[in-house]
Amino acid sequence: MVRCIPIRTLSMTGLLAGLFTAGVLTSAIAQQPQRIPPPQPAAAQPGDMSSTIRVDxxxxxxxxxxxKARVDLYLAVPYQSMEFQEYNKMFAAQYRVTMAIRDTVGRKLLDTTFTRQVAEADYGTSRGKTGKADIVQRSFTLRPGTYRIEVTVTDQFSRRDYTQTKTLTVSDFNDELPALSSILYVSEIEQRGSRYSITPFIGDAIWNLENPLFIFFETYAERVPQQVGFSWKIAQKDGRLLxxxxxxxxxxLKEKTQQHFMRLTYPPRPTAGTYSLTVRMHPFTTVLDTNETVSMTTRPFIIPRTATTAILSDLNRAIRQLRYVVPSQSDIDQILGAPTEADRQALFEDFWKKLDPTPNTTRNEAFEDYYARIEYANKVYKSYNEGWLTDMGMIYIIYGEPMNIERYTSQTGSALLVRWTYPNSQTFTxxxxxxxxxxxxxxALPPGARYQYKR
Known part of the structure; x- marks a missing residue:
């Protein structure tokens, strides 16, 4: 088996996602003794970036x-997308899932609906502070072909709907051998002797590139034993290699169905974009012959273009725009005074990490909210200066949208006046x-007035 590096001990929520011993996974969901079932997901997946659902x-x-192939459908429902209500000293949420599978002409081959309940004792966790997601897995059998999979999640309390669709091509894994299965992204692996526990990473968008990312796949062979090797590549359509x-x-390969893990690596701060991950199997004699491919499998690998990407394209400007959130100008001067751009970016990112309301997730809501306000101010309150430098822009960035706006003229009629009112009868004219x-x-501004994130 391709050797992978065991990483840190997982929490109980990340353990027991799927176990295997001596190359054979043991899973509670196994329904077909003829094959080795893929890993079953943990109850919650940490580190989620998005507040919408994700599907694999x-x-x-x-x-x-x-x-017939076995299709494993994974669904991640982040806590941010649910509305929790307090009940009996717990915080509970409930949502309904509808899964449908259609063929290429639109005929519905499967339609199933079920309900999930989630309960947490900690209020912050229920609000998404830890980045938890409820993970669901269902299995179906399908013949070779191309299918459209539709998943809709309806939150019971907010009545909000979230929908994701996936296109899946199912191969005949008994026709042309050797063959490779689909690829499952894996965020965490823990080794315990000859046993492993994994946490699958759901979706094609790779938000957090600072943490290790592994891949899981199966090989199918007619002739065993035989020696093979693997190569992988992450590249864009035009051939640009990541x-x-x-x-x-x-x-x-000792078994006709065998399982493998590999660890992916990539450069620091890679360029955002849509890539494809391709895994190839090659013959191995005395050396790995990468010129010959006996089987291959691919899946999307997406690095989202986030607000951070756009903001860091002009780092010095982003640093100067900290003026409404830092305690004093000296904090900005210290960051700008760093000797290299890499040092300035490190100080900039460290500053925002200290303000991150959900430090256990890859998303920094305070950072996103602050620069969203700056962008809005630039669009709405531009005058002789950029919008974020005007007085209206300053108040909007610090306090947000006013509760009430009044417009009138001065008693002499020579000036136009606007009064913004905020909660607690705080006004700015x-x-x-x-x-x-x-x-x-x-x-003048009240003493110590500066931006503070409020959910």
Whole structure:
């Protein structure tokens, strides 16, 4: 088996996702004794970036005696997408899942609906502070072909709907051998002697590239034993390569169905975009012959273009825009005074890490909210300066949208005035003496006023 590096001990929520001993996974969901079932997901997946659902559809060989494949459908429902309500000193949520599978002409081959309940004792966890997601897995059998899989999640309390669709091509894994299954991303692996526990990573979008990422796949062979090796490549359609790797030694296929893990590597701060991950199996004699491919499998590998990507394209400007969140100008000067751009970016990122309301997730809501306010201010409150430098822009960035807005003229009729009212009867009055929308704050800011994230 391709050797992978065991990583840190998992929490109980990440344990017992799927176990295997001596190359054979043991899973509670196994329904077909002819094959080795793929890993079953943990109850919750940490580190989720998005507040919408994510879906994976993976094809594995079913029986050795017919062409039906087993399709494992994984669903991740982040806590941020649920509305929790307090009940009996717990915080509970409930949602309904509808799964449908259609063929290429739109005929519905499967339609199933079920309900899930989630309960947490900690309020912060229920609000998404730890990045938890409820993980669901269902298995179906399908003949070779191309299918459209539709998943809809309806939150019971908010009545919000979330929908994801996937296109899956199912191969005949008994037709052309050797063959490779679909690829499952794996975020965590823990080795306990000859046993392993894994946490699957659901979806094609890889939000957190700082943590290790592994892949799981199966090989199907007619002739055993035989020696093979593997290579992998992450590249865009035009051939631009993100990263690649090969197995370090020969892998002996001892079973007609065998399972493998490999660890992916990539450069720091890779360019956002849509890539494809391709895994190839090669013959191995005395060395790995990568010029000959006996089987291959692919899946999308997406690095999302986040707000961070756009903001860091002009780092010095983003640092100067910290003026409404830092305690003093000296904090900005210290970051700008770093000797290299890499040092400035490290200090900038460290600053925002300290303000992250959900430090156990890859998402920093305070960072996103602050720069979203700056972008809005630039669009709405631009005058002789950029919107974030105007008085209206400053108040909006620090306090957000006002609860009430009043417009009137001064007693002399020579100036236009706007009053913004916030909760607790806090008001700010702006005056335009030019008639060109150059509104100036009539009074000083309260002492210590600066941006604070509020969910």
């Amino acid at each position: 559809a993976l094809a594995f060989r079913g029986s050795l005696f017919d062409d 990263s690649s790797g090969v197995s370090g030694s020969a892998e002996t 702006f005056e335009d003496n030019t008639g060109f929308g150059d509104y100036r704050l009539r009074s």
